[in-house]
Amino acid sequence: MKLLLKTSILIIPFIIFSFFYLYLSKDNSYPGADYKNFSLPSFELKNLYDDSLISNSALKGTYLVNIWASWCITCRVEHGFLSQLDDNNIRIVGLNYKDDKDDAINWLAKYGNPYEVVLHDYKGSLALDMGVTGAPETFLVHDQMVVAHYRGEINKMIWNDVFMPLIKQEGFADAK
Amino acid sequence: MIADISHYLSILSTAIFMLTFSLVLVLDRSASHATLLIKRSYSHAFILFLISFLLYVYLALTDNFSVSYIAQHSNSLLPNFYKVTSIWSAHEGSMFLWIVFLSLWGFAFNLHNDSNLNVKNLSIGIISIIIVGFQLFLLVTSNPFEIVLPFAPENGADINPVLQDPALAIHPPTLYLGYVGFVIPFAYSLAFLINGNKSLDWEKKVKSWSVMAWVFLTIGISLGSWWAYYELGWGGYWFWDPVENVALMPWLAATAFIHSLSVASKSNVLRIWNLLLSIIVFSLSLFGAFIVRSGIIDSIHSFANDPQRGMYLLAFIAIILFVSLGLFISRFSMFDSSKNIKSLSKESFISLNNIFFGVLIFSTMMGITYPLIYELLYNQKISVGAPFYNAIYAPITILATIMLVASIDSKWGRPIDVKRGFSMLYISLAISLIGLITIGYFVGNMPFIIMLSIFMGLVIIFRYLMLIISNIVHKKYTNTPSALAHAGLGLLILSISVNSILSSEKVFNMKPNEIREFQNITIQFSELELLNKSNHDSIRATFSLSTEGKQFYLSPEKRKYFARGQITSETAIKIMPLKDIYLTIGEQLDNGQWVINVQLNYFIRFIWLSAAMMALSGLIIIKNIIRRRV
Numbered sequence: 001m002k003l004l005l006k007t008s009i010l011i012i013p014f015i016i017f018s019f020f021y022l023y024l025s026k027d028n029s030y031p032g033a034d035y036k037n038f039s040l041p042s043f044e045l046k047n048l049y050d051d052s053l054i055s056n057s058a059l060k061g062t063y064l065v066n067i068w069a070s071w072c073i074t075c076r077v078e079h080g081f082l083s084q085l086d087d088n089n090i091r092i093v094g095l096n097y098k099d100d101k102d103d104a105i106n107w108l109a110k111y112g113n114p115y116e117v118v119l120h121d122y123k124g125s126l127a128l129d130m131g132v133t134g135a136p137e138t139f140l141v142h143d144q145m146v147v148a149h150y151r152g153e154i155n156k157m158i159w160n161d162v163f164m165p166l167i168k169q170e171g172f173a174d175a176k
Numbered sequence: 177m178i179a180d181i182s183h184y185l186s187i188l189s190t191a192i193f194m195l196t197f198s199l200v201l202v203l204d205r206s207a208s209h210a211t212l213l214i215k216r217s218y219s220h221a222f223i224l225f226l227i228s229f230l231l232y233v234y235l236a237l238t239d240n241f242s243v244s245y246i247a248q249h250s251n252s253l254l255p256n257f258y259k260v261t262s263i264w265s266a267h268e269g270s271m272f273l274w275i276v277f278l279s280l281w282g283f284a285f286n287l288h289n290d291s292n293l294n295v296k297n298l299s300i301g302i303i304s305i306i307i308v309g310f311q312l313f314l315l316v317t318s319n320p321f322e323i324v325l326p327f328a329p330e331n332g333a334d335i336n337p338v339l340q341d342p343a344l345a346i347h348p349p350t351l352y353l354g355y356v357g358f359v360i361p362f363a364y365s366l367a368f369l370i371n372g373n374k375s376l377d378w379e380k381k382v383k384s385w386s387v388m389a390w391v392f393l394t395i396g397i398s399l400g401s402w403w404a405y406y407e408l409g410w411g412g413y414w415f416w417d418p419v420e421n422v423a424l425m426p427w428l429a430a431t432a433f434i435h436s437l438s439v440a441s442k443s444n445v446l447r448i449w450n451l452l453l454s455i456i457v458f459s460l461s462l463f464g465a466f467i468v469r470s471g472i473i474d475s476i477h478s479f480a481n482d483p484q485r486g487m488y489l490l491a492f493i494a495i496i497l498f499v500s501l502g503l504f505i506s507r508f509s510m511f512d513s514s515k516n517i518k519s520l521s522k523e524s525f526i527s528l529n530n531i532f533f534g535v536l537i538f539s540t541m542m543g544i545t546y547p548l549i550y551e552l553l554y555n556q557k558i559s560v561g562a563p564f565y566n567a568i569y570a571p572i573t574i575l576a577t578i579m580l581v582a583s584i585d586s587k588w589g590r591p592i593d594v595k596r597g598f599s600m601l602y603i604s605l606a607i608s609l610i611g612l613i614t615i616g617y618f619v620g621n622m623p624f625i626i627m628l629s630i631f632m633g634l635v636i637i638f639r640y641l642m643l644i645i646s647n648i649v650h651k652k653y654t655n656t657p658s659a660l661a662h663a664g665l666g667l668l669i670l671s672i673s674v675n676s677i678l679s680s681e682k683v684f685n686m687k688p689n690e691i692r693e694f695q696n697i698t699i700q701f702s703e704l705e706l707l708n709k710s711n712h713d714s715i716r717a718t719f720s721l722s723t724e725g726k727q728f729y730l731s732p733e734k735r736k737y738f739a740r741g742q743i744t745s746e747t748a749i750k751i752m753p754l755k756d757i758y759l760t761i762g763e764q765l766d767n768g769q770w771v772i773n774v775q776l777n778y779f780i781r782f783i784w785l786s787a788a789m790m791a792l793s794g795l796i797i798i799k800n801i802i803r804r805r806v
Contacts, residue, residue, distance in 0.1 A: 009452070009501055013459075013498070016541075017490065019549065020470075024472070024487055073332070077324070
């Protein structure tokens with residue numbers, strides 16, 4: 001009886017702890033990560049720099065879509081890592097979100113531009129269609145399909161754990 | 177520069193807490209010179225950590241946006257008051273405050289002299305190593321001192337608008353003070369186990385500390401409930417949100433603990449149980465920190481997180497828990513007491529209620545973890561909500577109240593004398609029955625379980641009233657805090673039951689100048705204004721309401737904050753003696769109508785009043801203990 005009591009005092013918390021361990025070490029234990037596939041919504045937005053119209057069909061291959069704005073502090077934090085990705089020839093499309101055009105251009109002039117192209121989504125309409133809740137958020141797009149979505153700042157850890165496995169597994173050669 | 181000093185002081189403090197722990201390990205703990213050294217070492221570590229925190233407050237006040245955390249959660253336009261509170265509006269800063277409080281409790285304990293030097297020093301050592309664990313967690317995984325390089329932003333991102341509220345200034349700090357306060361009974365009971373002298377009355381020593389922590393926890397939880405009601409526009413007092421539940425579990429365990437402490441002091445039983453409870457209470461407090469900070473659960477309270485933090489916390493809590501449980505089990509034989517609890521004695525009723533509290537805690541734990549287990553197994557999200565908790569809490573609470581009422585007539589150490597008259601109990605039952613019938617007359621049909629709860633709530637209140645009156649008449653001593661806290665419990669059960677059957681809500685779509693009727697209330701949409709404030713735009717709707725011959729205005733608002741673009745809803749509440757009329761304004765529809773939500777919340781003020789009564793009774797207990805010592 002006493003032995004049973006002693007063991008159960010240890011076993012019950014042990015079960016609870018192992019369960020939380022399993023839950024935390026689950027693959028997609030990043031609360032901001034989402035792997036739902038959906039096709040890139042069709043859009044026609046202005047290029048931030050020259051007001052030329054860009055539609056979804058113009059963007060081909062595999063690339064990241066990064067939602068950012070000059071008013072967003074976390075984007076500022078994330079910016080250094082995006083520049084690193086750009087240095088490693090990762091293609092990034094910038095989606096400037098609910099931002100003043102001049103502010104955005106000045107911001108990129110000050111901190112550097114890692115983007116292949118920057119779309120100006122002043123009303124946030126494309127962002128809305130893609131399910132964006134705020135900035136920064138990052139999508140991985142392959143052949144007009146969104147295959148991964150991360151809400152929040154991406155950094156080396158998020159990149160390696162959320163995006164890289166997918167890129168390797170699917171063999172998105174042109175992403176890297 | 178100041179940020180670096182603050183950062184450096186925190187690191188130094190961690191090192192000195194580690195030194196304190198090492199001193200406790202290597203020195204002769206019963207020697208008075210070692211005691212002095214340990215005491216000073218702890219105090220220095222604490223003071224350095226406190227200075228580090230105060231410097232951080234200064235950084236926030238002076239808008240030092242080179243500190244990344246301050247840049248992300250404060251703004252130069254904020255009033256000074258919110259610049260300070262913004263420190264605990266997110267994970268890193270609130271963890272910082274949490275640890276400051278943890279070490280503050282230890283500091284207060286450290287100042288106080290204990291006749292048993294060995295146990296005192298061991299407790300300080302245990303507290304120090306726990307602090308070190310959390311300080312490392314702060315510095316390694318959630319560093320609030322991180323600097324934005326190379327350029328500091330010109331302005332900060334602002335505090336979340338729902339947190340721009342006086343209640344935020346006190347709700348989290350009070351709650352944290354409650355959670356971490358249980359480190360004292362935890363450390364002391366472990367020190368008692370290591371020391372191994374069973375004649376030491378550790379239960380008596382930790383009582384005032386435990387009651388104090390319990391008071392903070394009680395106030396913290398009720399402030400959160402009140403804040404959710406009027407600021408977040410949730411329109412109720414309790415939502416069985418997972419994070420509310422992780423605060424409720426240590427509260428329940430702590431309530432059981434402070435009752436059982438008295439039992440142990442009075443009749444030398446439940447000693448093993450108390451040791452286990454002190455471990456459970458503190459572990460549940462830490463579990464709360466884990467749930468909120470690991471990002472496991474989506475909730476208004478959870479912080480955006482990475483799993484690394486969760487893993488660290490999980491591992492550290494596991495070490496604390498398994499070391500203490502291991503120690504507990506190894507000393508099990510120390511208390512091979514053959515002393516049994518007599519049935520129908522006061523101890524027996526308190527013990528039964530301990531079991532009921534245990535069931536409530538276990539069920540709540542199941543309610544929190546079941547959706548996670550389900551998600552792990554089936555990859556689907558489900559939620560466990562109010563129906564589950566109501567189904568468990570209502571009947572068990574009623575059983576517990578029966579034990580409570582029975583315990584009033586019982587004595588320590590011997591069974592109730594059944595031949596004795598129970599006139600006061602019968603009178604209270606009779607008055608409560610009349611009360612129930614009166615309430616039933618106004619309310620109409622109600623479910624049996626609600627009838628039973630109302631009845632039991634009334635019985636508790638009247639039974640304690642009778643007790644006080646009879647004690648005054650017979651010039652006998654009244655245990656005022658006990659009567660006050662339990663009458664508060666009676667009021668709580670009564671208010672929750674009445675609230676659950678009478679409260680109602682309705683959603684209207686209205687245009688300005690339209691009139692609607694709801695439960696004898698005439699609501700006229702009289703005006704809609706646009707306001708431009710310094711940090712937000714606002715739409716304010718004014719309604720003219722008339723009920724029971726009285727007329728008044730209510731003006732709910734909808735605000736849009738500039739810095740984050742967040743939209744918040746400001747409720748308008750008319751407080752009447754028995755009910756609140758609660759108005760919120762929602763979206764505007766395409767046809768120009770506005771969505772208006774009207775709620776009638778009965779007895780809701782009494783719920784918070786009852787919590788205040790419980791907290792007050794705790795304060796009286798502490799006052800009495802201190803007065804007896806002086």
